[in-house]
Amino acid sequence: MRQMRPPWLPLAVAGLGLTLSMGAWASVATADPPPPVAGALTSGDSLLPNQGNGGYDVRHYDIDLVYSPVTVAQPSGSIQATTTITAWADQPLSSFSFDFKGLEVESVTVDQVPAGHSRIEDPGQDLHKLVVTPAQPVSGQFTVAVSYFGQPEEYVLQVGFTMAEGWMANRDYTAWVNGQSVTYPADGGATGIGQPNGNMTWFPANLTPADKATFTTSLTVPDQYSAVGLGQLREKTPAQPGTTRWVWEESVATSAFLAVASIGQFTEHDGQVTVNGQTIPISAYGDPNLEALSPGGAEGVLELLEEILDWGTDQFGAYPASVAGYILAPVRAGWALEIFGKPFFARPIQDIVLVHEYVHMWAGDSVSVQDWRDLWLAEGFATYAEWLWQESQGGVSALAQAESIWTANLDESPLWVASVARPAVEQLWGIGSYTGGGLAFAALRAGLGDDVFGQLVRQWFATYAGANASTEDFIDLAQAVSGRDLSQWAQDWLYEPGRPAAWPDLTTYPPLPVVPAEPDPDPDPGSGSGSLPGGGAGVGSSGSNLPDTGAKLGLAGLALSASLVLAGLALMESGRRLRLVPVPSRAAPIRPRGPRHGL
Numbered sequence: 299m300r301q302m303r304p305p306w307l308p309l310a311v312a313g314l315g316l317t318l319s320m321g322a323w324a325s326v327a328t329a330d331p332p333p334p335v336a337g338a339l340t341s342g343d344s345l346l347p348n349q350g351n352g353g354y355d356v357r358h359y360d361i362d363l364v365y366s367p368v369t370v371a372q373p374s375g376s377i378q379a380t381t382t383i384t385a386w387a388d389q390p391l392s393s394f395s396f397d398f399k400g401l402e403v404e405s406v407t408v409d410q411v412p413a414g415h416s417r418i419e420d421p422g423q424d425l426h427k428l429v430v431t432p433a434q435p436v437s438g439q440f441t442v443a444v445s446y447f448g449q450p451e452e453y454v455l456q457v458g459f460t461m462a463e464g465w466m467a468n469r470d471y472t473a474w475v476n477g478q479s480v481t482y483p484a485d486g487g488a489t490g491i492g493q494p495n496g497n498m499t500w501f502p503a504n505l506t507p508a509d510k511a512t513f514t515t516s517l518t519v520p521d522q523y524s525a526v527g528l529g530q531l532r533e534k535t536p537a538q539p540g541t542t543r544w545v546w547e548e549s550v551a552t553s554a555f556l557a558v559a560s561i562g563q564f565t566e567h568d569g570q571v572t573v574n575g576q577t578i579p580i581s582a583y584g585d586p587n588l589e590a591l592s593p594g595g596a597e598g599v600l601e602l603l604e605e606i607l608d609w610g611t612d613q614f615g616a617y618p619a620s621v622a623g624y625i626l627a628p629v630r631a632g633w634a635l636e637i638f639g640k641p642f643f644a645r646p647i648q649d650i651v652l653v654h655e656y657v658h659m660w661a662g663d664s665v666s667v668q669d670w671r672d673l674w675l676a677e678g679f680a681t682y683a684e685w686l687w688q689e690s691q692g693g694v695s696a697l698a699q700a701e702s703i704w705t706a707n708l709d710e711s712p713l714w715v716a717s718v719a720r721p722a723v724e725q726l727w728g729i730g731s732y733t734g735g736g737l738a739f740a741a742l743r744a745g746l747g748d749d750v751f752g753q754l755v756r757q758w759f760a761t762y763a764g765a766n767a768s769t770e771d772f773i774d775l776a777q778a779v780s781g782r783d784l785s786q787w788a789q790d791w792l793y794e795p796g797r798p799a800a801w802p803d804l805t806t807y808p809p810l811p812v813v814p815a816e817p818d819p820d821p822d823p824g825s826g827s828g829s830l831p832g833g834g835a836g837v838g839s840s841g842s843n844l845p846d847t848g849a850k851l852g853l854a855g856l857a858l859s860a861s862l863v864l865a866g867l868a869l870m871e872s873g874r875r876l877r878l879v880p881v882p883s884r885a886a887p888i889r890p891r892g893p894r895h896g897l
């Protein structure tokens with residue numbers, strides 16, 4: 299949760315005189331608009347500063363793409379596309395940039411007026427930009443339409459290790475079937491995908507996780523192909539003879555690296571499930587050969603998906619995407635990626651990988667990292683949740699599993715080399731973010747107890763649903779919910795590299811000191827009577843829709859009403875406004891489940 303300051307408070311006490319005098323000057327001067335500036339070529343990310351751009355906030359991407367399948371001359375197929383980006387600039391911009399690599403730009407308009415454009419290519423710095431210079435500076439809402447064409451490329455990210463992403467053709471797939479090697483030939487399709495920046499190979503985007511937007515993805519492909527984008531299928535209509543246009547809509551904002559275009563000769567699975575009172579449309583697309591190689595086939599995967607959604611909504615709260623499904627296509631990348639609502643798999647879908655990617659719908663996709671160094675919040679939680687899932691299936695408990703990993707990995711283990719929450723870029727997708735992050739969550743649960751930790755998890759996903767959050771936001775909320783001083787936990791398990799010396803128990807983390815509250819002029823009989831020290835103004839008094847219930851937990855400038863937390867309500871920062879987010883009280887305890895049907 300970001301620090302909130304009531305609008306009438308100056309930035310700092312020391313600056314009070316200056317602030318007042320500037321205010322007096324401003325009140326007599328004519329309000330000239332500030333001079334236009336060039337939007338930054340950087341997102342300011344601490345680890346991947348060249349991914350993402352500054353000066354504006356994208357609200358919506360409308361990608362309209364026509365695909366011609368793979369041929370010998372066009373090994374990744376070819377595309378002709380127009381991407382229309384609706385964005386907002388707080389201050390006038392004389393120019394701005396998008397992440398964009400390869401392809402030829404045909405035209406750029408800004409608010410329907412032709413605009414200048416140029417490219418910056420610096421592969422050594424992972425810097426690939428389309429710089430747009432509008433005829434007039436833009437301010438407030440503006441719309442940019444970029445038309446482009448060509449053969450989109452695969453991209454190999456090199457950050458201490460290499461990772462294939464970008465636009466990748468479906469490949470021949472070889473598997474052992476009944477003791478024999480069988481090769482299934484490629485189907486001519488392709489997929490545009492990538493974390494952190496592979497999507498720049500097929501549409502211009504602001505590829506920082508901090509800029510979330512809604513998506514319309516229209517894909518026109520030959521009739522024998524399916525074409526899958528983000529969200530729900532809104533239209534599937536004949537286009538040019540022999541082609542079909544598929545229009546997808548995701549109305550929940552998400553980071554641009556979680557968008558996808560996947561084209562192949564897929565089997566389509568539609569339907570809906572109702573879990574914990576929530577009805578979720580199902581939309582899954584898979585290469586039939588890879589589906590058959592998945593445990594239980596497509597039917598087994600879809601059954602498991604329903605089970606995961608039931609378990610996930612029980613443990614973590616409402617399912618956040620507008621649809622649930624998967625995409626299974628044999629591209630070269632060996633990884634799976636948590637595409638919002640439709641995780642992507644390049645290999646037959648294994649149970650625990652489906653669990654991991656689905657937990658990302660909450661951890662990473664709905665509650666997204668603010669900066670890549672916070673990746674442990676997503677990957678660590680998804681790893682912890684794998685252990686939690688195994689526990690729910692009758693396996694060893696998540697805490698026992700985590701403690702045994704801590705016990706077995708002595709000081710010299712590579713597990714402890716990176717700082718979990720302050721990794722170097724080459725450590726970002728390493729064991730520290732995944733297993734180290736998972737251990738940090740498990741250690742916190744061991745120190746807080748199951749009930750408080752479970753409440754924290756649901757509060758976290760409700761408070762930051764659809765938003766971005768940092769490591770420090772998590773620590774603040776964890777302290778607010780638990781009433782414990784977690785600075786030692788943060789030091790041992792998040793910030794300092796090296797093996798923590800002890801596994802926590804319920805006595806490890808001390809309570810935050812309680813100091814008497816100011817007398818409440820309008821006391822609420824249900825409110826508490828103590829408040830906790832900490833800087834900053836209470837959001838309860840600055841947010842007009844929040845009752846002032848007296849007891850406040852003041853943490854790093856954040857003040858949360860203890861009684862609201864206890865009542866299962868959280869404060870959510872949404873832009874500059876605050877709103878209350880109800881969180882259901884303790885969900886049902888983890889239910890042991892029998893073995894899955896068909897496996």
Ligand SMILES: [Zn+2]
Pocket residue numbers: 654655658676677680
């Ligand atoms: Zn993951």
